[in-house]
Structures are given as structure tokens and as C-alpha cells.
Amino acid sequence: MRTLLPSALLALLLATQPLHAREQLSTLPVPPSGVLGVGEAQLTPAFWIGLQSQPDKVILSRAQIEAQNAKLFAQDRSMHELAKLPATLSAAQVRGWIEDLAHPPAKPLYDVDGKPVPQATLKQIVDARALDAIPASQKTRFGLVVRRAALRTFPTTLRVFSHPGDTDIDRFQETAEFPGTPVVIAHATRDGRWLFVVSPRYAAWTEAKNIAEGSRDAVLGYADKTPYRIVTGAKVYTVYTREAPAVSQVELDMGTRVPVLTDLAADQAVNGQTPYAAHVIELPVRKADGSLAFSPALIQKNADTAADYLPLTARNLITQAFKFLGERYGWGHAYDGRDCSGFVSDVYRSMGVQMPRNTSSQGVSPAFAKRTFTEASTHEQRMQAAHALQLGDMVYIPGHVMMSLGQWQGQPWVIHDVLGMSYRKADGSTARVTLNAVSVTPLLPMLYGKDSTFIDHMTSNVRMRP
Structure with missing residues (x-):
């Protein structure tokens, strides 16, 4: 007792x-x-x-928020204003982004089964960055994220952990970006399966299947299209469609902005379905050659979205x-x-x-x-x-x-x-x-x-x- x-x-x-x-x-x-x-x-x-x-009571007005955002991009070095990047990227700039993200692992790492990851495996992962293949200069390429995309420390899906039995904090996981996020494509692995991308607030590796490459105007213009919907739920999903698998049940997390298509006839079917009870939105898709295209998709009108950012x-x-x-x-x-x-x-x-x-x-x-x-x-x-x-x-x-x-x-x-x-x-x-x-x-x-x-x-x- x-x-x-x-x-x-x-x-x-x-x-x-x-x-x-x-x-x-x-x-x-x-x-x-x-x-x-x-x-x-x-x-x-x-x-x-x-x-x-x-x-x-409104804490910050829309104008005050826009001024705050502009100040953030102007003053915070962790942010990247993609529209202001030069038309060509130097090798030093690209190498700097990649090496600033992470140094080669110096401490032991373990896999999901608690077994040490062999040094040879880690070296292969680090070498896959192909730093020696970065050109002296290259045209600045742009792309849009087409699905919820994991951004990784190195070009690998291997999950690694600091201690055996710790399988929650993957030391190669950096963040995720959501559909419609613009990126600059700065580098690729030799096999082309991974891209090093720079988003407005991060720079890391992601699988090439997550990115569709397009022109500067098409990529940067996507975020400015009006009208639009803002995802205000924790996450919503586009309506299932077998006719257009690339835009079927796409996950859209809170804060994602998607343009609304208004030039379709009210009685015109979208992806095999009537749109009268849904918002017809436009999503980026990746074509077979990796290039950017756009496709209509549906979000149910009863899903948690809004016509503008919430006050x-x-x-x-x-x-x-x-x-x-x-x-x-x-x-x-x-x-x-x-x-x-x-x-x-x-x-x-x-x-x-x-x-x-x-x-x-x-x-x-x-x-x-x-x-x-x-x-x-x-x-x-x-x-x-x-x-x-x-x-x-x-x-x-x-x-x-x-x-x-x-x-x-x-x-x-x-x-x-x-x-x-x-x-x-x-x-x-x-x-x-x-x-x-x-x-x-x-x-x-x-x-x-x-x-x-x-x-x-x-x-x-x-x-x-x-």
C-alpha cells in the first residue's frame, strides 16, 4: 500500500x-x-x-497575411521563391542544396528488423546521388507534385533508424509535399528513378514518379489559377474513377489549394460521373514520358473544403x-x-x-x-x-x-x-x-x-x- x-x-x-x-x-x-x-x-x-x-475576431487580415508571407520568403533562407531562381543553375548551387541536406551517415543505422545496415549499402545509397554527374550549368527545370510525395534524405526507400527496435523515426525521411506543389528539378540519379527537387520550403530527394515536368509558366501559373478550393479538412480524397486512375482517390491534405474548372457544361459527365454534386477541380498528372498534363477530377461538395482560405x-x-x-x-x-x-x-x-x-x-x-x-x-x-x-x-x-x-x-x-x-x-x-x-x-x-x-x-x- x-x-x-x-x-x-x-x-x-x-x-x-x-x-x-x-x-x-x-x-x-x-x-x-x-x-x-x-x-x-x-x-x-x-x-x-x-x-x-x-x-x-480576425487576428490577421488577408492583406496582413499576404504581407507576412512575402516577408517570410524575402527574409527566411530556409524558404525558396522559385520564381526568382535564375534561368540556369550552376553546379555549385545544385551541389550545395544536396550536400546541405545531409552528410554521409557517420553513426550506425538499423533497418526495420533491428539489424545493422551494412556500410556497403549505405555507401551505395550515398553514391547514388551522382554528384560527379552534376553539369557545370543547366537550364532550370520545373515540375508539379502529382501525388502525396515523400521527400527523402537520400535517393532510397530504405527506412533506417538510430536504434534497434525504434521503427518510428526514419532517419532518411525528411517531409512530404502535396499534389500541386511546384518544384525545381535540380538533379537526378543515373537511372532517372529519383529526382532532387527544390520546393518553396524544402530541398530533398523524391521518386521521379511523383513529379511531372512542365514549362516554367505552366508550373508556376498553376498556383495562381482562379477560382479555387482550399482543403480545410485533415485530408480529403478525390472521387474514385476507373476512367482516369491518375486522379482517382487522390489524397489532398489540409491547406492544399486546387483550381476549379468552370468552363464545363453542367450536364457534362466528368470521368464517367455527373459533376452536379461535386466540385470539378484540375489536378496535375504525369504522362508516360514524365511530362506534365492536367486532368479534371471531382471532390464531393460535402467534403471539407472552402472557396477561399479560412479567416x-x-x-x-x-x-x-x-x-x-x-x-x-x-x-x-x-x-x-x-x-x-x-x-x-x-x-x-x-x-x-x-x-x-x-x-x-x-x-x-x-x-x-x-x-x-x-x-x-x-x-x-x-x-x-x-x-x-x-x-x-x-x-x-x-x-x-x-x-x-x-x-x-x-x-x-x-x-x-x-x-x-x-x-x-x-x-x-x-x-x-x-x-x-x-x-x-x-x-x-x-x-x-x-x-x-x-x-x-x-x-x-x-x-x-x-
């Missing part, structure tokens, strides 16, 4: 501990899930919307974030999901706000209003910042980002895509909970390692406000 301390004695012991140690001991109720203070009500967007005094409001921030609640954590957008930085950027993208892909870039971007923390920042300063967090603020610690849900019960709460959480229980012992999903948690009690909290490791807070 566990012996419980009398409340007066426990209070005395806590009062004699340093401030940060006392704050690690949580008195929040512990439900069966083990996630502190989170019951069924807190797992609904309505609960958090109800805490907002003006849930429908940036408290209600929409909460509603959009909660559409991912419970989705499996997917490092680099693996598992048909997303990771912590992908989660926050996809939520904001549905409201038209662009963000860098990775936490390391998001948290330091010169384009964002933020408060930064250093080793000189005191625990008290960090706590003050935590209690000042507003809905929609991003909280960065090394390798992780959380989106603030605001203040409740005198402390900040967050929604984030997270592997797990640890916290000190009221008796001083440590609880560890496996989450591995988009989850709602309190911020203050969460431990970073054994003896410090997330708060103690905050690097920055980013605020999307005027």
Missing part, C-alpha cells in the same frame, strides 16, 4: 523546495488515460472556443487543430500523417499563413514576431512568458513545437503532435504516458528529461499577431 503524506506536511515540503521543483509536482486530476487534467470535454474544440471572449480567427485555429486530434505521429509526414512542425504549419496553411517546414527554422525565422530565450533566461522569466501565452502562439523547445490553446485553470495548455509525456505526480514519483499522436496536454508539468521541464528548455515563442 502506498503511504500518503498529510496535506499539511506535503505543503511544507513543497514550500521548502526550489520554485521550479515545486512546479513540476502537478495536482491536476489524473484520468484513466494518464494525461493530466484532460477529460472528454477538453478533447472537444467547443470547450476551448468557449474560453475565448471574441472567437470570431485567421480563434475559432478557426482551434477547429482546424482539433481536426488532427488523435492522428498518429508521423515523423516527416510519414504514416500518412505529420509531425509536430508539420501539424502547426498545416493548421496555419489552411488560413493562408506560410511557415518553414522544420522546428529549427520556424522558431528562429526572422519573419515572425517572437520572444527568444537563452541560457541566461531565468526560470521565472520563462514562467512569466508561459503564463502570457495566447491562443495560437507556438512554443518551441529543441526538436519540438506546440500550439497554445491559451490559459485555463491558471496555467497554459497546448495541442501538439507528440511522442509522449512525463510529469511528476503529487507523491513525487514520475509518470510516463505514451501519446504518439496529436494530443491536448498542460504545458507546465511536462518534463524534459529527468530533472527539468519543457519550460526550462523553451527556445522561443512565436506569435502570429499584428
Whole structure:
């Protein structure tokens, strides 16, 4: 039987501990899930919307968002404004993109069965980049992503891991890009099966089957076509069609923009089906020779899409974030999901706000209003910042980002895509909970390692406000 301390004695012991140690001991109720203070009500967007005094007040106008996006591309070196790339690419530029992505692996890596990946295999993968085949100069080539495409560190589908038994975080997985994303095709493997591509916010390897090559005008013009639909659900799929397999059940993730075709007769069948109960959209497809073409496709009118980006409001921030609640954590957008930085950027993208892909870039971007923390920042300063967090603020610690849900019960709460959480229980012992999903948690009690909290490791807070 566990012996419980009398409340007066426990209070005395806590009062004699340093401030940060006392704050690690949580008195929040512990439900069966083990996630502190989170019951069924807190797992609904309505609960958090109800805490907002003006849930429908616009935080940033469309013009302010466009100005913010322009500032991001102008000032943040992790972003790539494809329209401003030169007509020809030098070998130094292309080699720089490829080598900046990753160096050859220096530490042991393991496959899905926990077996060491032979050095010969790793060397073959690295050599497949064919750096010696990069021409001194080449015409800048453009393409569009035609399906949800994994972007990889090296030109391989081999999944590798840092430790035996760790089969979630594939160290060769970088991110994913969605249909309609423009890219520059900078290089290819000797067999042509892999392309090194530069998207607006990443540069990595992807299988050639994911890209259709077209003219500069056709590729860059696709994103400007009007009218359009914005995917506002976690993901939607085009209607099944056997007549056009390339556009059948295509996955479109939150924030994806697709042009709508308006020059078709209302009674004209599209891919063997009446379009009257669907939006007729235009998607890029890859022809047999790898070149770009476009095809009509259908999205059901009852699917979660909108005629424009959603207004940036408290209600929409909460509603959009909660559409991912419970989705499996997917490092680099693996598992048909997303990771912590992908989660926050996809939520904001549905409201038209662009963000860098990775936490390391998001948290330091010169384009964002933020408060930064250093080793000189005191625990008290960090706590003050935590209690000042507003809905929609991003909280960065090394390798992780959380989106603030605001203040409740005198402390900040967050929604984030997270592997797990640890916290000190009221008796001083440590609880560890496996989450591995988009989850709602309190911020203050969460431990970073054994003896410090997330708060103690905050690097920055980013605020999307005027």
C-alpha cells in the first residue's frame, strides 16, 4: 500500500523546495488515460472556443497575411521563391542544396528488423546521388507534385533508424509535399528513378514518379489559377474513377489549394460521373514520358473544403487543430500523417499563413514576431512568458513545437503532435504516458528529461499577431 503524506506536511515540503521543483509536482486530476487534467470535454474544440471572449475576431487580415508571407520568403533562407531562381543553375548551387541536406551517415543505422545496415549499402545509397554527374550549368527545370510525395534524405526507400527496435523515426525521411506543389528539378540519379527537387520550403530527394515536368509558366501559373478550393479538412480524397486512375482517390491534405474548372457544361459527365454534386477541380498528372498534363477530377461538395482560405480567427485555429486530434505521429509526414512542425504549419496553411517546414527554422525565422530565450533566461522569466501565452502562439523547445490553446485553470495548455509525456505526480514519483499522436496536454508539468521541464528548455515563442 502506498503511504500518503498529510496535506499539511506535503505543503511544507513543497514550500521548502526550489520554485521550479515545486512546479513540476502537478495536482491536476489524473484520468484513466494518464494525461493530466484532460477529460472528454477538453478533447472537444467547443470547450476551448468557449474560453475565448471574441472567437470570431480576425487576428490577421488577408492583406496582413499576404504581407507576412512575402516577408517570410524575402527574409527566411530556409524558404525558396522559385520564381526568382535564375534561368540556369550552376553546379555549385545544385551541389550545395544536396550536400546541405545531409552528410554521409557517420553513426550506425538499423533497418526495420533491428539489424545493422551494412556500410556497403549505405555507401551505395550515398553514391547514388551522382554528384560527379552534376553539369557545370543547366537550364532550370520545373515540375508539379502529382501525388502525396515523400521527400527523402537520400535517393532510397530504405527506412533506417538510430536504434534497434525504434521503427518510428526514419532517419532518411525528411517531409512530404502535396499534389500541386511546384518544384525545381535540380538533379537526378543515373537511372532517372529519383529526382532532387527544390520546393518553396524544402530541398530533398523524391521518386521521379511523383513529379511531372512542365514549362516554367505552366508550373508556376498553376498556383495562381482562379477560382479555387482550399482543403480545410485533415485530408480529403478525390472521387474514385476507373476512367482516369491518375486522379482517382487522390489524397489532398489540409491547406492544399486546387483550381476549379468552370468552363464545363453542367450536364457534362466528368470521368464517367455527373459533376452536379461535386466540385470539378484540375489536378496535375504525369504522362508516360514524365511530362506534365492536367486532368479534371471531382471532390464531393460535402467534403471539407472552402472557396477561399479560412479567416485567421480563434475559432478557426482551434477547429482546424482539433481536426488532427488523435492522428498518429508521423515523423516527416510519414504514416500518412505529420509531425509536430508539420501539424502547426498545416493548421496555419489552411488560413493562408506560410511557415518553414522544420522546428529549427520556424522558431528562429526572422519573419515572425517572437520572444527568444537563452541560457541566461531565468526560470521565472520563462514562467512569466508561459503564463502570457495566447491562443495560437507556438512554443518551441529543441526538436519540438506546440500550439497554445491559451490559459485555463491558471496555467497554459497546448495541442501538439507528440511522442509522449512525463510529469511528476503529487507523491513525487514520475509518470510516463505514451501519446504518439496529436494530443491536448498542460504545458507546465511536462518534463524534459529527468530533472527539468519543457519550460526550462523553451527556445522561443512565436506569435502570429499584428
